[in-house]
Amino acid sequence: MSFKRWAISAVVIAAVVTIIALTKQQMMSGQSAMDAGGEPVMTVEALVVEQTEYAPTIEVTGEINALQQMQLTTELAGTIRRLNLPMGGVVASGQVLVELEHAEESAKLIGANAKLELYQTRLKRLLSLQAKKQISEEQVDEVKADVKLAESEVAQLKATINKKIFKAPFAARVGIHDLELGQYLDSNTVITTLVGLNDSVWVDFQLPQSYLPLAIGDQVQVSLIGKNDSHSAQIVAVSPQLTNARSFDYRAKLTLSEAAIAQLYPNTLVSIQVPVAAAQSVIKVPELALARDQFGAYVYVLDSDQGDLRAKRTAVRVLATDNGWAVLQGDLHPAQQIATKGSFKLFPSAKVNIVSAESEAQ
Numbered sequence: 001m002s003f004k005r006w007a008i009s010a011v012v013i014a015a016v017v018t019i020i021a022l023t024k025q026q027m028m029s030g031q032s033a034m035d036a037g038g039e040p041v042m043t044v045e046a047l048v049v050e051q052t053e054y055a056p057t058i059e060v061t062g063e064i065n066a067l068q069q070m071q072l073t074t075e076l077a078g079t080i081r082r083l084n085l086p087m088g089g090v091v092a093s094g095q096v097l098v099e100l101e102h103a104e105e106s107a108k109l110i111g112a113n114a115k116l117e118l119y120q121t122r123l124k125r126l127l128s129l130q131a132k133k134q135i136s137e138e139q140v141d142e143v144k145a146d147v148k149l150a151e152s153e154v155a156q157l158k159a160t161i162n163k164k165i166f167k168a169p170f171a172a173r174v175g176i177h178d179l180e181l182g183q184y185l186d187s188n189t190v191i192t193t194l195v196g197l198n199d200s201v202w203v204d205f206q207l208p209q210s211y212l213p214l215a216i217g218d219q220v221q222v223s224l225i226g227k228n229d230s231h232s233a234q235i236v237a238v239s240p241q242l243t244n245a246r247s248f249d250y251r252a253k254l255t256l257s258e259a260a261i262a263q264l265y266p267n268t269l270v271s272i273q274v275p276v277a278a279a280q281s282v283i284k285v286p287e288l289a290l291a292r293d294q295f296g297a298y299v300y301v302l303d304s305d306q307g308d309l310r311a312k313r314t315a316v317r318v319l320a321t322d323n324g325w326a327v328l329q330g331d332l333h334p335a336q337q338i339a340t341k342g343s344f345k346l347f348p349s350a351k352v353n354i355v356s357a358e359s360e361a362q
Contacts, residue, residue: 039351042311044342046302046354047285051334054282054319054327055275062205062222062252064268068170068196072097074189075163083181085192091168098179098191100164109157116150123147171197200255201264203233203272206247211276214238214250221273222254224264230273231256282319283328289340290318290326300339300346301332302354309354311339311346 078100085097123143129135175193185191203222207214214220214235223230231254239249252272254264264270289299297318300311316330332338337354339346346352 041351041353042342042345043353043355044339044346045356046337047289047340049283049285049332049334049336049338051281052284053279054284055279056277056319057221057273058211058276060205060207060272060274061225062203062270062272064254064264064266064270065202065204066195066266067198067200067202068172069194069266070169071193072166072191074100074185074187074191076100076160077187078102078164078185080179080181080183080185083179085174085177085179087174087176087192089174090197091172091174091194093168093171095168096165097168097174098166100185102161102164105157105160105164109154109161112150112153112157116147116154119143119147119150166191168194170194173197195266197258199258199261200253201261201266203252203254203270205250205252205272205274206243206245207250207274208245208247209242211274212278213248214274218275220252220275222252223271223273225269225271231260233272280329283316283330283332284325285328285338286340287321287324287326289338289343290316290328291343297328299328299330299332300343302337302339302352309337309352311348311350311352313348314338 080098081101082096082099084095085091091097123140123146126135126140126143130137130140172194175195177192179185179191203220216235216238218235219232220235221230222233233252233254235250236253237251242248256264285299291298291300296315298313298315301314302309303312304310314331316328316332319327319329321327339352
């Protein structure tokens with residue numbers, strides 16, 4: 001039994017000695033290769049540095065509002081005699097939507113027109129007599145006053161009738177309502193809401209006074225919350241005073257296709273990227289080219305040294321990161337090459353071999 005243990009121990013010792021010997025041999029072989037000039041070469045991909053303009057932004061929440069939107073409200077009471085208000089449907093500009101009963105006013109208008117016509121005829125006759133100096137000016141003035149009063153009565157009746165006929169002021173989509181023919185409506189009753197059919201919408205938002213003020217004509221980026229699609233909107237109005245929260249009110253105009261605008265309902269919340277500082281010249285590189293340690297962020301610039309490419313650690317300041325790209329400032333210059341994919345393997349003065357070049361930063 002003791003012989004068996006001794007044999008097992010001998011085998012284990014022999015295996016360990018063999019492993020140590022092989023390892024030492026490999027180390028010596030590697031050292032010999034280094035002594036013979038076999039410096040390791042790091043294979044990376046590279047990118048040519050290019051400058052671009054960058055403006056820092058913040059994200060604020062805004063609200064969509066229709067260019068044309070209104071509530072139809074009754075000014076006078078009456079019974080519905082005509083109803084052409086399709087819920088959720090589209091109506092044309094000038095189309096009669098609702099008409100309240102106005103038979104009494106229409107009858108009075110016939111009498112008022114007849115009276116006006118009579119006074120106008122009388123005035124014409126008196127003016128002819130006045131030209132022949134057969135009547136006094138006072139008689140003519142009295143009839144002139146009668147004509148004015150009759151015109152006023154006709155205008156009042158027409159205005160009353162018009163207040164009972166509701167026409168679409170613009171092409172619009174109709175909101176929901178509960179109206180029926182013959183229904184009686186009190187004055188100041190909200191009939192429904194009309195939303196104009198336009199290829200643009202308003203985007204309203206606020207920005208604290210501590211940020212760079214926006215001017216009319218400036219651009220902001222608008223997107224639906226939770227979605228990546230972004231659209232450019234132009235500032236068209238700025239409030240002349242601060243709100244109680246010490247912010248400025250802004251309104252931008254967003255123009256899109258009719259199909260896209262149809263999805264931006266009034267009161268929809270949107271995300272807005274707003275520039276908060278002047279544009280500056282920066283370098284934009286893939287994030288994988290960026291490295292960090294306790295001293296800060298850096299990239300490796302690839303410089304030529306006696307025919308070889310060498311890695312040079314260069315400190316940078318990261319302004320922003322977005323969709324796999326990093327916006328940098330630092331001692332970088334156009335036409336320089338920086339290591340991208342595989343840069344994690346590099347160290348200062350490492351010998352580098354470039355296998356392919358990525359597309360330039362956009």
